[in-house]
Amino acid sequence: MRNDELNGLFKFYKIDGKLLDSADSAETKIKPVFLSIKDIAEAINHQIHRFSNIPRFLTAFIGRHDERSGELEYFNAGHGDVLFKEGSEVRVLTSMASPLGVVGEELYSVETQTIKADQWRLLAVSDGITEAKISAKEFGTAGLRMLLEKTA
Numbered sequence: 001m002r003n004d005e006l007n008g009l010f011k012f013y014k015i016d017g018k019l020l021d022s023a024d025s026a027e028t029k030i031k032p033v034f035l036s037i038k039d040i041a042e043a044i045n046h047q048i049h050r051f052s053n054i055p056r057f058l059t060a061f062i063g064r065h066d067e068r069s070g071e072l073e074y075f076n077a078g079h080g081d082v083l084f085k086e087g088s089e090v091r092v093l094t095s096m097a098s099p100l101g102v103v104g105e106e107l108y109s110v111e112t113q114t115i116k117a118d119q120w121r122l123l124a125v126s127d128g129i130t131e132a133k134i135s136a137k138e139f140g141t142a143g144l145r146m147l148l149e150k151t152a
Contacts, residue, residue, distance in 0.1 A: 041108045048101030057099040070115045081141045083123040
């Protein structure tokens with residue numbers, strides 16, 4: 001990804017294909033061009049790694065669901081377990097990569113799956129939830145799974 005592509009996660013182009021600039025009026029007809037999940041992850045990673053004076057990182061889960069095709073596209077960078085329930089089945093969408101910002105030029109891969117059921121849930125929580133103690137025992141992913149299995 002080129003540096004000039006990192007100025008924003010969305011680029012706006014005029015209908016004629018030219019990049020929108022500050023000289024254009026509010027009435028200019030535009031079409032948004034959305035970056036892929038992979039490009040968004042790489043852009044965030046690049047920004048954190050390149051422009052931070054101190055070591056920083058960001059755990060992230062980025063996803064997009066297309067209602068027409070049923071396709072779920074997602075990327076998990078060190079976020080921890082994200083639970084996915086489709087029908088009565090609960091699956092764990094585990095982390096596929098290190099947190100964003102740790103490695104400067106890491107190549108990220110995006111997972112894709114087709115959702116067949118009309119009823120589905122996606123549960124992503126901070127580690128403060130999974131590390132909470134209940135009766136001196138950590139709630140954990142098992143506790144989240146149990147809660148999600150009980151939902152309709």
